[in-house]
Amino acid sequence: MAKLTLDDLKKIKEKQKATFALREGGNRAKITVHMGTCGIAAGARDIMAALMDEIARAKVEDVITTTSGCAGLCAREPMVTVEILNAPPVKYGDLTDEKIRDIFREHILGGKPVEKYALVIGSETTY
């Protein structure tokens, strides 16, 4: 009869509340992992897991990750779109665990798109 123990959850709440109060609410960056059938089959879930891991390690509070469907370029999956506030969005393709971690450090934390992995820079935003 395993259930999530509420005591554990309470501890997390108290700990996170302190940091949560400091957040200003706005997100600086949004990363969309394309998670259509093609993306998942090509390894999009591991890309998402790597991103969640990097976000937790870097302790950044203003970066959100989300998923979307097929972007129409199934052959280049796994793909992500990185949107940084006030900058053109960048689509990356043919990703691996290593590449997405580079992108996280250089683009999301450093603000500099990783051109060698980029498919497209510019076009649509979802802000």
Next chain:
Amino acid sequence: MEDLSLHILDIAENSVSAGASVIQIKITEDIKENVLLVEISDNGEGMDENAVKAVTDPFFTTKAERGRRVGLGIPLLAQAAREADGDISIVSEKGRGTTIKARFQHDHIDRKPVGDIAMTLTILISANPEIDFVFEYKRNDQFYEVDTREIREELEDVPINDPAVIKFIKDSISKWLSDTKSIMLE
């Protein structure tokens, strides 16, 4: 798709696209009956009768209006089930939601492993914090459940997709799975 947890992620993404506010994922492993059941149900927009008939056709997609012509998620799940001497069923009602069930012969040599279901669930939760997820896992007589509505209530204003909360949910599922592993080997 390498394992069932990836199929589940794929099918649940359809529920997200269908505008569901609650998505339920159930896995049942019954060794005595030699069956593994996967059930994904949502309260999204649902499909009419023709769409239900058509979704197992690999050349059908609900996304036709957006210029895409193929939807392989359900056909791939159906194939995985057939390969393990099982089948799938789809019940859907326009405006009410959709339930997809897949049945597998548990000990079939071609039955895909369940895979990292904790990862699938936590990715769904963290990418869709506005959606509630109910996850149930049954292994013989052992039962596990996560309901994000209950977690949310407990968390008050701490977001459900906070990395610490996500890690907590993931660890909790993994622990239950390893605790109950031995009953699957009997």
